[in-house]
Amino acid sequence: MWLSSKGFKTLLAEPESQSIIFSLVNFLVLIYVLFFLLTWPYTLFALIAHVAVFTVVIKRLSAGRLYTPKKNLKNQTVVITGAATGIGRVTVVELAKLEALVIVGIRGQERAEGVAQELSNESHGNVIGHHLDLSDLSSINAFAKKIDKVDILINNAGVSKRKKELTRDGLECTFGTNHIGHFYLTQLLLPLLIQSNGRIINVSSIMHVTVAYSRSKLANILYAAELQRRYGDRGIKAYSLHPGFIPATEISREKKTFEAIFNILFGVCSKTIEQGAMTTMYCALSDEAQPGKYHSNCQVAQPTPVANNSKKAQELWELSERILNEKNKISLKFFHR
Structure with a gap:
């Protein structure tokens, strides 16, 4: 079904x-x-x-509901993945306008620096770009080593592959990039996030209700909930969210003809990119956002029952650790003890 x-x-x-x-x-x-x-x-x-x-x-x-941030983020550092286009790009601009130092992870160092300069000019703020390929564990490790402070981590990047592809480390590409890549990055930055009582935002999707693209998006929700359960008492605040239906995104590039037509019709009733970024901003900055919960339309929302399954969340965490332990030959279980 x-x-x-x-x-x-x-x-x-x-x-x-x-x-x-x-x-x-x-x-x-x-x-x-x-x-x-x-x-x-x-x-x-x-x-x-x-x-x-x-x-x-x-x-x-x-x-839907709108959110206008009023906080000043001077002296705060935000790390965000997938910020070259779409809601990630808009989010960077809005955060930089609030005087945060924003570090963007984008594939290709030259491209990352170029996009960061564009975003700095657009926001009149401070944006730094580093190469980050979430389908490559060594790239994630190298990116994390360049970060010495982080107050907000926004796991925004996402891919959706129609044909079966593998990451450089031999993982199924969509799950490996959307979940395992972000899981590894978050684990590497977790000591810094604990130190700053930081926030972690996983940009998921309403598509977690389906059975195709859903696995990685469902994982984003479960991971945020389990992060909160394990590290909430150490100051961590983790959130997951659905930004809204936004046709003009990187993910929509690989649609079949029927889905492309559907997207055009759906586009009449969709959010703009700016509106789509609002729930991300809400989770990153609002005191009304609830840690460990799934959000949509700038408020707490009810995901599917499986997304609320704490046992599934624990199992996903353990599976993710096993995958990384196997690929990296290290033990993340003792990484932050």
Whole structure:
């Protein structure tokens, strides 16, 4: 089954889903009015008025709750992955505007430095770029060694591969990059995060309700919950979130024709990139965000039952440790003791 009944309820709670329902109902109403109630030229006036009102309402409805950060982040350091485009890029700009030092992890040192310079100019802030390939454990290790302070870690990067691909370390690419890569990076930076009573934000997705791309996105939610359980008493605050449906992202590049058409239709009811970054900012800065919980639409949300399964979260943690122990020949169990 592609989507469980509880997963369907989770999906319906999203502003974009409600926008689609609103759009369909309004389309049917418009057809009825134009063809059965009005005659020319009143049909033209009705159509123009309806489209104008519909556009305003649908965009506000799909935007959902908004969050405007007011904190000053001077002397704080934020590390974020996948910041070259999309919500990651917008998040960097907003954090840099708040005077944080933002370190971005992007594939290719030259590209990372170039993007960091662009973001510094755009935000009039301080952004530093380092090479980071989350599908390569040695690259993650090298990146972490360059970090000497971190107050907020945002695990934002994500990939979705249609064909089976392996990482450099022999892991399935989507799971290896989206979860194992971020798990390893977080473990390496954990001593610094404990020292600063830092926040860890895992950018997941509503797609954790499905059975394809879901495994890595479900892992993001479970990992945040288990991080909070294990390290919450040491000052760590871990969050997971769904940013909203945003067609213009790196992940949407590998869509099939049918899904591409669906995305165009869905795009009418989707969030902008700026709106999509708001829940990330909310989890990174708001005192109302709840550690260990899944968030959507700038508030705590209810994920699927499996995403709330503490036993699954522990099992995932242990599996992730075993994978890294095997690949790196080190024991992470004693890494932070």
